[in-house]
Amino acid sequence: MKTFENYSLLNNNTFGIDVKANYFIEYDSVEELQQLLRSDLLMESKFLHIGGGSNLLFINNYEGVILHSNIKGIDAIEGSRSVVVLKVGAGEKWDGFVEYCVSKHYGGVENLSGIPGEVGATPVQNIGAYGAEAANSIVAVECVNVKTGEEHVFTAKECRFGYRDSIFKREYKGKYIVTYVHFKLCKTGWTPNVNYGSLKEEFAKYPDASMSDVRSAVLAIRGRKLPEPKVLGNAGSFFMNPVISVEHYNKLKESFPDIPCYVLSDKEVKVPAGWLIEQCGWKGKSVGNVAVHGSQALVLINKGGANGLDIINLSDSIRASIREKFNIDLTPEVNIIFG
Ligand code: EPU
Numbered sequence: 001m002k003t004f005e006n007y008s009l010l011n012n013n014t015f016g017i018d019v020k021a022n023y024f025i026e027y028d029s030v031e032e033l034q035q036l037l038r039s040d041l042l043m044e045s046k047f048l049h050i051g052g053g054s055n056l057l058f059i060n061n062y063e064g065v066i067l068h069s070n071i072k073g074i075d076a077i078e079g080s081r082s083v084v085v086l087k088v089g090a091g092e093k094w095d096g097f098v099e100y101c102v103s104k105h106y107g108g109v110e111n112l113s114g115i116p117g118e119v120g121a122t123p124v125q126n127i128g129a130y131g132a133e134a135a136n137s138i139v140a141v142e143c144v145n146v147k148t149g150e151e152h153v154f155t156a157k158e159c160r161f162g163y164r165d166s167i168f169k170r171e172y173k174g175k176y177i178v179t180y181v182h183f184k185l186c187k188t189g190w191t192p193n194v195n196y197g198s199l200k201e202e203f204a205k206y207p208d209a210s211m212s213d214v215r216s217a218v219l220a221i222r223g224r225k226l227p228e229p230k231v232l233g234n235a236g237s238f239f240m241n242p243v244i245s246v247e248h249y250n251k252l253k254e255s256f257p258d259i260p261c262y263v264l265s266d267k268e269v270k271v272p273a274g275w276l277i278e279q280c281g282w283k284g285k286s287v288g289n290v291a292v293h294g295s296q297a298l299v300l301i302n303k304g305g306a307n308g309l310d311i312i313n314l315s316d317s318i319r320a321s322i323r324e325k326f327n328i329d330l331t332p333e334v335n336i337i338f339g
Helices: 030-037 040-044 094-104 119-125 197-203 211-225 246-255 273-279 308-326
Strands: 002-008 020-027 047-050 056-058 062-069 074-079 083-089 138-145 151-155 176-186 233-237 243-245 268-270 290-292 299-302 335-337
Touching: 020 030, 030 040, 030 062, 030 138, 030 176, 056 308, 062 176, 083 119, 094 119, 094 211, 119 138, 119 176, 197 211, 243 246, 246 268, 273 308, 290 308, 299 308
Parallel strands: 020 062, 047 062, 056 335
Antiparallel strands: 002 020, 074 083, 083 176, 138 151, 138 176, 233 299, 243 268, 290 299
């Protein structure tokens, strides 16, 4: 276990916001986590558990303890000729895990290549991209109860996964810490999942795509659309794609005939927030040292030296214009920490 006092979080958030925490503690095992939860420091201070910091926006210094998992390991715990279940430590890098699966020809997570962050965060917001989401492969989530220190295993069903959503963002927010995630992957019978728009175009010419072809294509598409956090601070999509009623959508279509949507049911559709933001003229626009990314309007960027409030002010201006033009409220996907 490592403990740091008066710790700069600059390298622990992909937005590149320079704030400090009173303490930063990294633990290596479930036992160390349990010991920490019983410690005087944690009993007396507020704390926040982070992963790779790729979905966080700090507004102020954090007057408490930041916890980080260094629980590692990728172990096969079940298997047959056709499937394998891997138990993966929360502190493993997500994309390192995806790379491992592709190298072993274990199929199911290759469309989620290149997503920053760590395995422990993946069930919390059910990461998703290019027609796949973590929930498609997760079979169980091992946690520690923050209050009692007891271990608990949630089945995928109990996690109540939804679009960028799970029970860990709702009823169990702050109540459990993820220690291991179990993923079920296929060893035989894999077929590429390339129906998503930009992947479909990429593979129209190569119908016999291999798993590593899919990974390469996803990495290439991401590279074209999404800024590299080490170069331009960002947290991927800043907003969720809003869900609106079909009635509202049809009304908007009268004024905006090109408005795209993904049909969710006969009552609701999801509208790409990037499209809405672009229609309001924000794409590529800078305000001081923050900006809306020029290749994907859903991404807000720190051009260097921005603080959390600069980003929030830009987000508020964008939300106001979307409300005015489309009567839609955008919800940030990023977790905003006021400190
Ligand atoms: N669009 C625009 N202008 C833009 C961006 C998007 O008009 O600047 C429209 C286009 O019509 C495009 C559609 O939006 O066809 C969808 O765009 P894209 O395929 O880039 O996906 P998205 O809905 O904007 C979601 C996820 C991304 C994920 C991509 C690919 C959310 C909030 N975001 O974005 O996730 O990579 O799909 O599957 O659901 C993240 O969560 O950090 C993230 C990057």
